[in-house]
Amino acid sequence: MFEYRRYLLMCAIWATIKVPKEILINGQVIPLGSYCQQVVPPCGCESEANVVRFHCPDEYSMLLMVTDTDSSLYVSYYADSELGWVPRFEISDLAKIEFDAYSFWPKTFLSDLLDSMGVTNVSAIEFRDRRSETVVTTRDIYDKYGNLIGTTVTTESDDDDSIDNVNATWQFSSVPGLTSFKFASDIEELPESIFEAFDTLTTLNLCLNVIHLPDKLLSSVSSSLQTLTIQNPNMLRFQPPLLRELKQLRNLTIELTDNQYGHGNQLQPHLFSSMRQLEEVYLSRATSHVDRKMFRNSTKLQLIKIKGNENLDTLPSGLFKDQSNLTVLDISCNSLSILRDEVFYGLNNLHILDLSDNRLTALSSKIFAPLTSLNLLLINRNSLTALSPSTFSAVSSLNFIDMRGTQFYGSKLAIEYEALVCFNSDTCQYKSENWSCDPNCICWVQRMTRELIIDCRGSRLNEFPALPHTSLVQTVLKVANNSLTQLPDPNEVLGYSNVSVLLLANNQLTTLGAGTQLPGNLSHLDVRNNQITVFNTDFITYLEQDNNTMTMTLSGNPVNCDCSAIPLLTFIRAQPQRVQDIGELQCTRQNKPFQQMEVIDLCPSYVLLISCIVGVIIIVVCLISVVYLMYQQELKIWLYNNNLCLWWVSEEELDKDKTYDAFISYSHKDEELIAKLLPKLENGPHPFRVCLHGRDWLVGDCIPEQIVRTVDDSKRVIIILSQHFIDSVWARMEFRIAYQATLQDKRKRIIIILYKELENMDGIDSELKAYLKLNTYLKWGDPLFWSKLCYAMPHNRRVLKGQKKHAGPLV
Incomplete structure (x- = not known):
């Protein structure tokens, strides 16, 4: 317990400061190298390298050290006496003063010591006290040093009441510029008003031993606090209102430092829900259960780490359904044994997933299907013994998988064809059917997805090549970087009707025509960087069919942002998820993102005509209504x-x-x-x-x-x-x-x-x-x-x- 308390009480107030290069002594700017020349006997001074040491050997009471590296002053004071003997140095413009007061007289205040030394214009103060009965800082020091932007108070004691004698609200209420605060105490109850004057605080670190945190503890910093760290040794209880008031909170860490793997601690079900600005959450050894509504409506989360929870063996489905902006998810070092297929639903922008050091025994073939942007996957040191061939087939963006420490056994490599030629790590030449490939293209079958890949990129094609006739129902046709000017008739190009992915970027297409020119089972169309100026009504009508779910990439085309673009704008507004590069689609003349355009921007005359028609209709309706009301009986x-x-x-x-x-x-x-x-x-x-x-x-x-x-x-x-x-x-x-x-x-x-x-x-x-x-x-x-x-x-x-x-x- 002593070791923990010693560590905990080392936590303090801190801030980042700008370091000056000179110090002011007795009204003169003195380089550190000339400092010893100003010392008056009987005290002495020693200078070596960037460090100047001052001491009074007759008193054996003070060691003063000035360092050039951070323009700081270090004072070690041992005497149990009054301060009348302390020389006056008039030291100012210091970045930091550090006092190591091992045995201050109980009535000696820090401000008195600073006054005796003539210390002014200090940016930050560090103070360490090792006696529980000492009042370490008082309010008057902050009144005198109004420009103080950071304070570090470290108290080390074996006494459980060491902090009880310090009224923190009284101490720190006069520090208007304080932006970062680290508070440590082993007291069992924290005053609700302790931070009531900290309206400029942006970073708060609480090293505490309390079990319960008051609901209104952070109400005074609700409009400024952006980073919150709560470190606690064992159990911790607090309700969602404690965090709900923090409207600007972006980073949150909850760590139970001495709680081995989160035993017995459970966080409230809605603890982090509806925190609109929250971007990062760290939960270390903090809980044994995670509710499915834990992060509900917290849509800006980009990073979540839930680690070190030995009793956490599963995660609920739909836990991350509102986290479409999440890019990093670390759920390592838990006891996860089963992950449901829907657990990662909604994480379509996730780049890094860490599942290492768990107890996973199997991974479903659909588990990673929602992770369409995943680049890095860590599943090392689990209990996996086998993987399905289709486990990673849906994650085409995956670049790296770490499976170290995974003991696979009993797996056999099946080679069915003698003339097997490997082109890369996941594609092989398919020899089981007699079909020929256009000489300008490379053809192969991707075994895991059963897709025919036809790569004709950069082959100077002026027309679509003949496609192999195969029993495979899905074909990926890559004809980018050619000179194609129009789409073919599906009935004229053999095999074209089986194309499911059509990549036509960097060609010379000017129109897409009606949907009849596209394959019937097309799921994705890439026409970036062509010469398409108008996406006509027939094409938009084809897209709006009930059974059409085709996605597209359209950027890089010289789209005319006029009346002809209204159907495209209407479609994008209704189904934005189907245009994957919607943010990159630009108007030619306006040089403005297409999705930011309004109908009046595209077609002012159209809007004027509609407005006139609507106006006339309103006038006519009003006249008819007046006539009807006046002559209703006669009219009937x-x-x-x-x-x-x-x-x-x-x-x-x-x-x-x-x-x-x-x-x-x-x-x-x-x-x-x-x-x-x-x-x-x-x-x-x-x-x-x-x-x-x-x-x-x-x-x-x-x-x-x-x-x-x-x-x-x-x-x-x-x-x-x-x-x-x-x-x-x-x-x-x-x-x-x-x-x-x-x-x-x-x-x-x-x-x-x-x-x-x-x-x-x-x-x-x-x-x-x-x-x-x-x-x-x-x-x-x-x-x-x-x-x-x-x-x-x-x-x-x-x-x-x-x-x-x-x-x-x-x-």
Whole structure:
């Protein structure tokens, strides 16, 4: 424990500083070589090489050493006495002062010692104390040396309370320029406000012995801290809020220094999730379990190291699904025995993967498939005994594999063909089929992927070569660096339809035409550095087909960034992952990345035309809306009368089970009007079924019951309102029943026709009087009477459609 505490308490405050080359002594700039000439007896001075040593042999109290290499001052002070005897040197412009005070008097403060020596203008101070009861630094030193940018405090003690007497908040609250801080203590509880004044801190190293860190411990440095290191001997507990506030944190290290392989310690499941600026994470002997949501939404991570965790035997699927920017993943020195196929899903930009020193016994043939950019793979010192031939086949970018310390056994080399000629480490000449290769090309079969490779690069070809006829379904055709001007017809070039990868970079192609000129199972097309100015609509339409997943590289072409480029821009915005060099695609004239262009940049006239059309449409819609709102009723009547847009003015067949379209309620004294209405209604262009009490009622039946039954069985009730109607008891009853039915159905079913002028308004029932005030009515003799009446009648959509061709306007 003592050795650990000694190491831990050596941790300190530190900073990088600029080193001056001279020192100021007694107001004069003195080169180090002339320093000894300024020493006053009885003290002495020795100078050798770049080191000047000052000592007072009579006192045996101080050793002062100045070095030229870093312009630093070293003071070793042994006396348990006051400071009155210390000579005054007026030393300034030092990069660093280092005090090794083995036995300071308890009441002696560092600032007093510096004042006695005349030390001013110091960039950094290192201080070591070996007595637990000593207050090593005080706030006044930082008040006096406001330009101090770095401080190192190292305390070595056997006493567990050595740091307890130091109020760090009080000590360091007056260091406004401090950017880097390293704090060491073996105390078991850390004050939450200890860093409350460190608003400029960018680097923090905590060497602690605490088990729990307060949630608000780092809130004061949340806007400045970029690098955080937490070193702890054994267990460590803290919640995600401790880190969530660190909006600028880029580098994070958690290390349990004395915890052997992370025994018993588990980090919170969401500990590093949603840390948007985090770029590097180091976890050393820190956990025995990793949750699948550990790094969720931390999309800027570029490096992750999870090492030295003996109890960590697996990683969950989807752990790195949001880390598309990760380039280095080190999960070595754990106990991983099984890796699922989906564990590396999302790491398409990973360059280095270290799986060494684990317990892996097998690797799936699909395990590395998502790692399309992997260059370096370390799987040395595992328990692998065999590998599938296709384990690395999907990683075409892989350059180096370290498998040292792997004990393969029982593997046999199968050589099936006598005339086997090796071209390189993974490709062999295929002799099993009789096919010929164009003399301008080199052909071979890649055994692991079962692909026919045809390499015709730099062969001065003006047209596509004839391709070998083979049973292999995938062909990689490399015809870059030639003089090809157009794509062939797949039916004219033998074997062209089997091409799955077509590499056409550095040719003279001017167009790609329609998709019919491309092989049907093409998965990748490379047309970089050709003369293509327009990717026409037919080609873009081919790309947008549902079953088309072909990827492309298009950069280096003189693309015209005009109206013709709008389809390409639309496609790239919708499916950017399919254009692999999207960031390198440039516009010819604008000299601007194509993906940064907007439609208005490509085609200002097109945008202007669309804007004008949209503007006109908006104006027309507004005018139509105003006209409709002002003349809605008249418009519908006119349309209905002229058999136009009947789908709009016809009502739904809500009353399709009713027998009559209308029941006419009238006084028998107004039968002359009925004689005029009835023929028009029953025999007009839109014939209606009309009920009259004098014609359609059953003789001898109860009149009130017939009124109720007829109103209920009619879609409309036409009231012939006259003085005779008001004077008729039965007529008024018919209105009341119709009015109650209207209220119950919540539909306008009553049509009132005012016939002649009313002589006595006092005789009108209250319901009828209220209805007349709240609703419109027809007036006999109105020029539009018949049009309004027919519009107010039920609209049968099916009947209207059948009569539309034959019916004329109602007159």
